[in-house]
Ligand SMILES: O=C(CSCCNC(=O)c1cc(-c2ccc(F)cc2)cc(O)c1O)c1ccc(O)c(O)c1
């Protein structure tokens with residue numbers, strides 16, 4: 001039976017990355033996406049911006065919305081301080097299955113909790129189910145029309161604290177106009193745009209970094 005793109009990406013990781021070496025996993029995926037097949041990972045260019053935000057925030061608790069194959073999950077988790085954790089939500093079971101194996105190959109299983117399901121269902125359950133208090137960093141990379149409703153949901157569920165950082169991918173391509181409008185005009189956030197390119201292309205895209213002011 002025909003393999004899927006995430007399965008071919010996983011094979012590239014098994015064949016080209018060193019088990020237990022997250023940077024080699026990231027490199028193998030970027031090479032696969034540049035040389036073989038484009039895929040919607042944040043990629044190496046925007047990935048460097050993500051890395052700098054993670055190291056600046058040095059978060060104890062991270063929420064990622066949209067795991068896909070786990071590329072950004074591995075990038076973030078490889079920079080977390082000891083005992084820090086990332087919870088990542090993925091809607092698509094096939095993508096989640098591949099992500100679990102890529103995360104395991106990178107040796108980061110202890111730091112990462114992957115939940116299969118929709119963000120709208122799970123965000124209201126995170127406190128009771130996983131004993132979460134608030135998140136220091138939230139990375140938004142799921143359905144682009146869910147960025148705004150899920151941000152409002154996180155506010156309502158008390159998952160953000162004064163100083164929590166939201167980092168949103170794809171605010172230009174595919175684009176998240178309602179989210180940008182809200183977050184840039186809300187007195188409860190201070191936002192900054194990091195201009196970049198759509199992963200593995202020359203098309204403009206960027207990341208929006210926003211601090212929750214409480
Ligand atoms: O894809 C989803 C929703 S979650 C992924 C959201 N991410 C994106 O859509 C996303 C898209 C692009 C992008 C795509 C085509 C372009 F021409 C240009 C840009 C880039 C990104 O960086 C992204 O993050 C899903 C849902 C249910 C399922 O059953 C399933 O198989 C998949």
Ligand SMILES: [Mg+2]
Nearest residue numbers: 042141169170
């Ligand atoms: Mg993205």
